Amino acid sequence: MEKYLKLLENNKAWVTLQNYTNPEFFKQSATEQKPDYLWIGCSDSRVPANQITGTKPGEMFVHRNIANMVVHSDMNLLSVVSYAVDVLKVKHIIVCGHYECGGILAAMGNKQYGLIDNWLRHIKDVYRFHHEELDSIEDNELRARRFVELNIVEQVHDLGKTSIIQNAWEKGQSLRIHGWVYDLKDGLITDLNVTFTCTKDLHSVYRLEKKNKASSKKLKIV
């Protein structure tokens, strides 16, 4: 049997188990989802959001990409964040990166990889913002670990900068953005304690005026 067919067998076994442990499970999950969390993580197959946090189907809305990036022109990411915040009303957004991240390691080097270089460039920007601290770490592994952490911190910032998040805060919606890091070596997640809870956590240049106030002014960008 081809290896991938095992997945379909596993699925049948999972359905049997779910029906056995909770006969109402599929009836409930087919009607609606009410997740409290949005997870923004790395696509790395070793960092499965639900498994490492013990969350069940329906508990976590998930977006994953290479190196858990929040790129402001990424319509996929923005759509997910908008739906999670405006419709699902999640209470927490968790940006979770991980040590030994291939995207981070590639961004630290100068090799060309093709199309992905355009994605890695966003990660390189984070290195440039923090080059003094990072360049001062002589040990390569330690520097990579710190780069992983700083990248997570920057992505938390980047989420806070969006109008989606700022408008939710303005409306009084309870929404916290957390930065976490997962260690592949022991499976433990560490909270980096860089939680954003309101616009005051942002540098003033990123703070947006209230939507109606801003739109009443003539748009003069150039």
Ligand code: CO
């Ligand atoms: Co990764």
